[in-house]
Amino acid sequence: MAVTTIAQQVTSIIGDWVPSEYPELYKDAFNTIADMIPPDSELWANDSINTSTTALTNSGENVYKILRVIVNSRASKQVGYNDFLRGEDTSSIYYHSGNYKNPIYSWSADGILVWRPVGKTPTIYYWQYANSTDFDTVSSADLIGTLNGFPKEARLAAIIKSGINILYTKISDAVQEEEDAELLQMLSAQMQQLQQWLQAELQRINIPDKVIGVDKGNKK
Numbered sequence: 001m002a003v004t005t006i007a008q009q010v011t012s013i014i015g016d017w018v019p020s021e022y023p024e025l026y027k028d029a030f031n032t033i034a035d036m037i038p039p040d041s042e043l044w045a046n047d048s049i050n051t052s053t054t055a056l057t058n059s060g061e062n063v064y065k066i067l068r069v070i071v072n073s074r075a076s077k078q079v080g081y082n083d084f085l086r087g088e089d090t091s092s093i094y095y096h097s098g099n100y101k102n103p104i105y106s107w108s109a110d111g112i113l114v115w116r117p118v119g120k121t122p123t124i125y126y127w128q129y130a131n132s133t134d135f136d137t138v139s140s141a142d143l144i145g146t147l148n149g150f151p152k153e154a155r156l157a158a159i160i161k162s163g164i165n166i167l168y169t170k171i172s173d174a175v176q177e178e179e180d181a182e183l184l185q186m187l188s189a190q191m192q193q194l195q196q197w198l199q200a201e202l203q204r205i206n207i208p209d210k211v212i213g214v215d216k217g218n219k220k
Contacts, residue, residue, distance in 0.1 A: 006159070007136040014163040014190065019136040022166050027130035029161035030147060033154050034127055036207050039067045041151075043205065044127070049149035052124045060111030063129060070123040071103035071115055081106045087116065153205050160198045167191040 010026060011017045019026065037043050044067050056064055069076040084106040086092055105115040105122070115122050127149050135147065150158075171187045202208075 004139050005137050006162075009159045010136075010162045010166070013160065013194065014167055017166060019134070022169055023134060023136075025165040025169060026136060026158075026162035029165050030150065030158045031129045033158045033161055033207070034065055034129065034150065036202070037151065037154060038208065039065070041207075043151035043153055043207075044125075044149065046149055046151065050126050050128060052126065053121055056113040056124065056126065058111055059113075061107050063111075063131075064113075065127045065129065066105070066113070067125040067127060069103075069105045069113075069115060069125070071105070072117065072120045074101065074103055076103040076105045076115060076122070079104050079106050081108060084108075084114065084116075154207065157198060157201045157205065157207065160194055160201060164191060164194045164198065167194065 006026060007017070007019050049067065066078065069078075084104065087104070099117055103115060103117060103120070105113060108114050113124065128147075130147060167187055167190060171184065171191065174184055174187065
């Protein structure tokens with residue numbers, strides 16, 4: 001049987017795996033890899049990426065990864081929400097409402113994407129994080145419609161990360177259930193191999209080994 005689906009690829013690297021037992025772990029893996037890819041990376045340059053010309057509301061940065069926001073034909077800079085609010089004060093040197101040459105955007109405290117200058121329609125390029133929708137049976141070669149825009153070059157890294165997440169949980173369960181030392185040693189060795197493989201894969205596709213983004217402490 002050809003290895004084609006997400007579930008089949010994960011199974012091929014870690015052995016038996018039932019997606020319904022750990023439904024969040026492979027989704028978290030795709031989200032983690034997406035967060036590690038800088039918004040301006042060429043990996044996001046694909047035809048299936050999501051776009052919007054209206055505000056993304058009641059969502060926030062835990063639902064969408066913003067790749068770029070174009071306002072007045074210019075790329076906007078993401079700022080923390082505190083800095084955004086400083087620019088709303090007309091008496092402040094940071095006032096930005098009419099600054100057409102240097103547009104900015106931010107997530108409001110209510111989870112709404114806001115931008116300046118006002119009165120200009122933005123074009124928002126974004127990736128939507130994996131949520132409650134299962135996609136383990138989707139072909140790993142075609143995630144369009146399920147995870148629109150996820151870079152095909154990064155899919156193997158997400159598969160490997162899925163395996164790491166699942167093995168970590170299996171090791172934790174084995175410790176709690178006082179499984180024999182031989183099983184724990186085998187699982188630990190397997191996870192170490194996957195971690196090394198993931199590092200090599202991230203280097204191959206030039207993804208930084210850390211999460212990229214605005215300081216989360218400045219988002220409100």
